[in-house]
Amino acid sequence: MIRSIRILLLASGLTAAAGLASAQAFDAETAYKLRESHMKLMGAHLGVLGKMAKGEAEYDAEVAAASATTLAGLASGAHGNYWVEGSSSDEIADSRALPAIWEKREDFDANTEALIQATSAMRDAAGTDLAALQGAMGGLGGACGDCHKAYRKPEE
Numbered sequence: 001m002i003r004s005i006r007i008l009l010l011a012s013g014l015t016a017a018a019g020l021a022s023a024q025a026f027d028a029e030t031a032y033k034l035r036e037s038h039m040k041l042m043g044a045h046l047g048v049l050g051k052m053a054k055g056e057a058e059y060d061a062e063v064a065a066a067s068a069t070t071l072a073g074l075a076s077g078a079h080g081n082y083w084v085e086g087s088s089s090d091e092i093a094d095s096r097a098l099p100a101i102w103e104k105r106e107d108f109d110a111n112t113e114a115l116i117q118a119t120s121a122m123r124d125a126a127g128t129d130l131a132a133l134q135g136a137m138g139g140l141g142g143a144c145g146d147c148h149k150a151y152r153k154p155e156e
Helices: 002-024 027-054 061-076 105-124 128-149
Strands: none
Touching: 002 027, 027 128, 061 105, 105 128
């Protein structure tokens, strides 16, 4: 039992160390490009779910579950690696990431956690039935919108 706990703690420590190292893995331009691609992929999966929720596409439990599961995984992995200082809209012309991300990092991190929670709720609901998917859309849309309003430069 003690050995298992030690192995678990060691693995957790190594995972944390790898996360810290990878957070600094990309230069600002690369982080920006990867972040943009990642967000577009998240938007594509959100679009699949949104069309079903609005009745613009037929509800398909298997497709909804797959998109929601992918979206939850993407949300969980979208944090440290992509938000590199020097990649804001002040420093990279096409970036829409406002400098406020780095100025108010604790709030930004709280928004990220809210997104992770909302995508997890969608993952749990989406394959159940249409009503459950629709019920999870409000929290997910709110999490996306709250962060975008505070930390994303409006389109010009």
